Amino acid sequence: MAGSTSERLSTAAGALDRAAADADQAAGRFAQARLESTPWGISAPAREIAAQWEAALAARDVDARVLGDATSELAGQLRLAAQRHHQPPNIATALLS
Amino acid sequence: MSFLHPALDKAAAGLASLGAAAAGIRAPDPIAALRQLDCSPQSIRESARTLSSGRDVLVMARLEFERGAHRAERKWGGEPAAEFRGRADELDAHYRQAAEAAARTAAVGFDLADLLDRLANQTAEQVLRVASAATPAAEASLAGDRTADLAVREACAAIADAVTRGLAAIGEATTFLEPFGEPVLPE
Numbered sequence: 249m250a251g252s253t254s255e256r257l258s259t260a261a262g263a264l265d266r267a268a269a270d271a272d273q274a275a276g277r278f279a280q281a282r283l284e285s286t287p288w289g290i291s292a293p294a295r296e297i298a299a300q301w302e303a304a305l306a307a308r309d310v311d312a313r314v315l316g317d318a319t320s321e322l323a324g325q326l327r328l329a330a331q332r333h334h335q336p337p338n339i340a341t342a343l344l345s
Numbered sequence: 346m347s348f349l350h351p352a353l354d355k356a357a358a359g360l361a362s363l364g365a366a367a368a369g370i371r372a373p374d375p376i377a378a379l380r381q382l383d384c385s386p387q388s389i390r391e392s393a394r395t396l397s398s399g400r401d402v403l404v405m406a407r408l409e410f411e412r413g414a415h416r417a418e419r420k421w422g423g424e425p426a427a428e429f430r431g432r433a434d435e436l437d438a439h440y441r442q443a444a445e446a447a448a449r450t451a452a453v454g455f456d457l458a459d460l461l462d463r464l465a466n467q468t469a470e471q472v473l474r475v476a477s478a479a480t481p482a483a484e485a486s487l488a489g490d491r492t493a494d495l496a497v498r499e500a501c502a503a504i505a506d507a508v509t510r511g512l513a514a515i516g517e518a519t520t521f522l523e524p525f526g527e528p529v530l531p532e
Contacts (some may be wrong), residue, residue: 266409271403278399287389307527
């Protein structure tokens with residue numbers, strides 16, 4: 249039944265929206281983990297590790313944001329598909345089917 | 346200025362007379378040497394814990410994503426469904442990769458915090474031993490006994506060596522985070 253598929257796809261899109269929001273929240277946590285002071289130390293190797301830690305946190309932040317964006321995009325595609333299933337067939341599609 | 350690490354802070358306090366004697370004869374400052382190793386493993390662990398909690402949220406996101414994708418895939422056919430399935434499978438794999446990278450990054454953060462803690466504690470112990478053994482010489486040097494100066498210099502050199510060994514160990518750890526500096530997902 250077209251209606252039930254539409255409903256299912258809309259519900260699925262809602263779940264994907266929540267997943268995208270969670271991914272964004274994860275990105276926020278990764279950004280929050282950044283250190284403002286210099287707990288690694290002031291020596292050259294300690295400063296190098298500090299820079300690597302910052303880079304690693306930034307990379308995790310980017311990963312989570314990429315996931316959030318891609319998930320939102322997929323949710324949008326599901327909504328479009330849901331709308332298409334919801335629309336009553338016009339004469340042309342009725343004749344073709 | 347106090348130290349971030351409690352063991353190093355205690356060691357620095359124990360270096361007061363040796364430091365004063367060193368300053369009097371222009372020997373290398375043992376407290377300044379010790380400061381090279383100062384760190385806050387506690388803050389690093391806190392950061393790694395926050396990172397780890399972000400990873401947990403990412404795992405929740407993946408579970409919600411899987412629920413939604415399975416729901417959509419049920420009784421849905423045709424080209425759009427196949428396209429969605431392909432994209433959803435790819436994203437699911439990306440969620441796993443990102444969560445794995447976050448977990449491994451956090452684990453390295455905890456390991457590095459432990460390493461710094463261990464080095465700080467070990468060096469603090471060594472420094473306190475040296476400072477304790479050199480106390481009579483430091484006091485004599487401060488009182489003007491120039492025959493004690495050599496022992497003060499040797500104690501300062503021993504402390505500098507202990508710090509150098511600690512810094513070398515930190516230097517070896519600079520490779521630990523190298524694999525995690527780039528995003529694992531294509532933008």
